[in-house]
Amino acid sequence: MRTALERRARLLGPHMTTFYDTPVHVARGEGVWLWDTDGRKYLDCYNNVPHVGHCNPRVVEAIATQAAQLNTHTRYVHDLILDYGEALTSKFDHDLESLLMVCSGSEANDVALRMAQAMTGNTGIIGTDDTYHGNTSAVSQLNSSKTPVGGYLPHVRQVPAPDNMAPLGGDRTKQAEAFAQDVEQAVAKLQASGHGISALILCPYFANEGFPTLERGFLDRAIGAVRNAGGLIIADEVQPGFGRIGSHWWGHERLGFAPDIVTLGKPMGNGHPVAAVVTRHDILTCFQEAFRYFNTFGGNPVSAAAAMAVFQVIEDDNLVGNAADVGEYTLNLLRQVQSHRDVIADVRGAGLFMGVELWRDGAPATALCARMVNEMRERGVLLHSVGRHDNTLKLRPPCVFSRENADQLADVMDQALSVVT
Known part of the structure; x- marks a missing residue:
């Protein structure tokens, strides 16, 4: 050792x-x-x-079988990414029907932020003050564990996260209102500074914040404030997604809101490096027109096979x-x-x-x-x-x-x- x-x-x-x-x-x-x-x-x-489960035999077999047949990037047409995309988007009960596959949750969140900026024409981002969304230069601006070199950029605002033991507003019955007020203030500051608001990004389970117990509708007022100012809602489902919370496939369903963009990662391939951004078709199209984006390994046949096997095991078992x-x-x-x-x-x-x-x-x-x-x-x-x-x-x-x-x-x-x- x-x-x-x-x-x-x-x-x-x-x-x-x-x-x-x-x-x-x-x-x-x-x-x-x-x-x-x-x-x-x-x-x-x-x-x-x-x-x-570690080394799930169906996932292992899917990876090995596909690796022995074909693995290449998505500039070639292959059916697996389409089959998987259709299966995955069928699990969303609103108009999220398109996806972009990447290799990690960090990449997914980075792309999601750029989608929001392309769609809104604004740069301002709001997250919580006790969160984590990944390791790229853009999303590291949202992380609370270490201040980025040079400090946080002026287009980023962090709002206090909800908490069970020390609730915002001093009382759990007042917490949703207090959270919304902080979001409203952050929106106003971003508008006053000229950045505007592109997105509120959060984990709908507030996983890194300690997953406080929140009632359905907790985010309604905060989401309303962002949307009224022209911003989008990004749900980072990397931790609560794929049915982990038991009551629903996705954390945003549990809280009762419909995000504009959903990011997925870790559990999607059971350890194989595959992740995705799921969104509306108009948002994906706008992003593709604003950014020249290509991911060599995102959605390759082996990754798609791994993800499909995970999806099928979740359903079958x-x-x-x-x-x-x-x-x-x-x-x-x-x-x-x-x-x-x-x-x-x-x-x-x-x-x-x-x-x-x-x-x-x-x-x-x-x-x-x-x-x-x-x-x-x-x-x-x-x-x-x-x-x-x-x-x-x-x-x-x-x-x-x-x-x-x-x-x-x-x-x-x-x-x-x-x-x-």
Whole structure:
């Protein structure tokens, strides 16, 4: 392990994330399980990239079969990208009927921002102050963890994110109104500065913000303010999409709004680098007329085969229903743990996307949360932290997660809390 870490630091940089005090040196995966190079088995409760399970055999077969037949870029006509596009857009219940395939969520969000600028003629962008949308130069302006070199550009505005424990407006019943007021102020400032408003971009589950519990219609007033000023709405579905939240295929459906552009990534290819931007035909056409854009690998036959296999597994194995059933079961188990653990301030989530927020002595328990992440890892369960104060345990397992897996998670969490508290 030491040799591997030294090589990693030299080749990939000294700040490459490893998650745990003792990093996991992975060797193979299957379903919800990972094994390290010593043969130790871990329950993966964090990794949403293998959406239909690590090394899902149907996805592996689809990739191998297509790679042995044809792989090239999309300047040639091939049917798989069309078949997949039709299947994917059928899952949207409004007028999002066109797509552009890329290789990562970062690329998808970068393209989405340019689509909004092309369509509106404006440059102003609004996001939240505790978010993440990727790594390109454009979307890094929206990220809150590190200020870009030279500071944030003047066409970007960040508004305070909603929160369960410290709600905007001082009360959860006032939070939607407070959020909307902040968006309205940001719109006014962008208009006054001459940038105008091109888009409000957000994850409809507010995943990196700690996924607060929000009622349907929470965003209605904020969205109205953006649209009244001529802007578009971008829903970053990279984390909540493809049925993870159980009740719906998409996070925006759960909150009850229709975005103009949807971005997709990570789980779309179960680890294969494929992502997409789904939008209206007029928006895609406007973008293509304004920008000379081509993506060599986006939508290639192997990527399309991987994405189609994931789509079919979700449908055939009813993984949306599994997320709803097992998610509710898991939340109930975690609330039983909460009932006798006074450091657990809140248990929340939807489907197989859950959080356990830790507080101690009236304050976010950031250090305690970090100890929990490492103690769980030592006990064979992998998870991580999220939120403004990194005091919420983030649970986001592959969607083949079972009730038996949930039992193990809850038991190990209870045991780990006994040790760290």
